[in-house]
Amino acid sequence: xxxxxxxxxxxxxxxxxxKSIKCEQNLGHDTMYWYKQDSxxxxxxxxxxxxxxxxINETVPNRFSPKSPDKAHLNLHINSLELGDSAVYFCxxxxxxxxxxxxxxxxxxxxxxVL
Amino acid sequence: AQSVTQLGxxxxxxxxxxxxxxxxxxxSVPPYLFWYVQYPNQGLQxxxxxxxxxxxxxxxxxxxxxxxxxxxxFHLTKPSAHMSDAAEYFCAVKDDKLIFGTGTRLQVFP
Numbered sequence: 001x002x003x004x005x006x007x008x009x010x011x012x013x014x015x016x017x018x019k020s021i022k023c024e025q026n027l028g029h030d031t032m033y034w035y036k037q038d039s040x041x042x043x044x045x046x047x048x049x050x051x052x053x054x055x056i057n058e059t060v061p062n063r064f065s066p067k068s069p070d071k072a073h074l075n076l077h078i079n080s081l082e083l084g085d086s087a088v089y090f091c092x093x094x095x096x097x098x099x100x101x102x103x104x105x106x107x108x109x110x111x112x113x114v115l
Numbered sequence: 116a117q118s119v120t121q122l123g124x125x126x127x128x129x130x131x132x133x134x135x136x137x138x139x140x141x142x143s144v145p146p147y148l149f150w151y152v153q154y155p156n157q158g159l160q161x162x163x164x165x166x167x168x169x170x171x172x173x174x175x176x177x178x179x180x181x182x183x184x185x186x187x188x189f190h191l192t193k194p195s196a197h198m199s200d201a202a203e204y205f206c207a208v209k210d211d212k213l214i215f216g217t218g219t220r221l222q223v224f225p
Contacts, residue, residue, distance in 0.1 A: 004158075033212075041153075041203055043215040056212055090158055103149065104213055106158035 003027050004107035006091050012113045013081055020077045021110045023091030031055075032074035033104065034066060035090040043090070049074055050096060078112075086114045117142045117208045121216035129224050134178075134193040136219045138206030141187065147209040148189045150180055153218075154202045162204075165189060176200070196223045 004025045013019055025032060033056075034046040048056035049068040063079040074091060091107040122137040140146055147166050151159040163174025170182040180191045189206060201223045206216040 041218045041220075043159075043205065043218075045212050048212060092159075102147070102209055103161055103164055106151075106160070108158045109156075 004091055004093055004105050006089075006107040006110050008110060009108065010111050010113075012115065014115055015081055015083060017081050018077070018079045019081060019112070020075055021089055021091075021112075023074045023076070023107055025072055025091075025093040025105070025107075027093055027095075027105060029093035029095045029105070030071055031094050031096045031102075032068065032071075033092040033094075034074065034076050035092060035106075037088040037090060037109070039087070047074075047076075081112075081114045083114050086112055088112070117146065117210045117214055119206050119208050119214055119216040121204075121206050121219050123219055124217065125220045125222065127222040127224060128196045130198055131195050134191070134196045134200065134221065136191040136204050136206075136221065138180075138189045138191065138216060139187050140189060140206075140208045142208055142210075148180075148182060149207040149209065149213070150174065150178070150189075150191050151205045151207060151215075152176075152202050153205065159205065162191070196221075198223050198225065 007022050031050045033048045037043050046060050047066040052068045065077045068074045088109045090109050092104040094102045094104040118141045120139045149164045150162040153159050163172045165172045165182045173179045178193045203218045207213045
């Protein structure tokens with residue numbers, strides 16, 4: 001009964017490859033997010049989707065493309081992987097209502113290593 | 116734009132000692148404030164949050180934080196540290212998105 005799940009947990013790949021990370025939430029939330037955590041533990045939002053619609057798109061290379069097939073899923077596809085893409089990627093979800101605080105629930109992370 | 120500053124990237128305490136992790140925020144509107152904890156190789160877990168109302172907020176694992184508008188602070192405290200509290204702690208403020216501080220690593224020595 002995991003709330004926010006991500007696959008895979010670890011991903012090791014060569015430079016130039018294309019890879020995807022999947023995220024699913026069973027909390028009934030309407031908003032999902034992707035964050036990148038670098039080696040210094042700094043967390044930065046990359047994308048946010050509300051009801052399958054992109055609402056936040058931070059300054060992220062266009063090699064990164066999120067896709068939300070439905071409210072419960074948000075996938076992240078990365079083309080032409082670079083060394084600097086090595087990081088931990090976290091998925092999160094929240095309910096974005098007018099009366100709520102919008103607290104976010106995080107997945108366990110995907111550690112991406114680009115060689 | 117809203118921002119969060121966490122003073123001290125590393126804090127070390129002895130088991131049983133008081134834990135104090137500092138967070139200051141900048142916000143042009145009444146803020147929603149959060150503390151998250153990240154244990155090694157895990158995702159972030161919500162410790163506590165402040166939205167409105169009582170300024171002293173109690174969270175899980177014996178942690179609490181006090182919202183002080185005059186000081187623009189939301190410091191996290193715990194009266195007595197346990198070894199299991201060793202983790203990375205993040206303060207965050209909510210705008211249209213969550214803006215995180217740079218994190219504070221808490222070490223607890225026996």
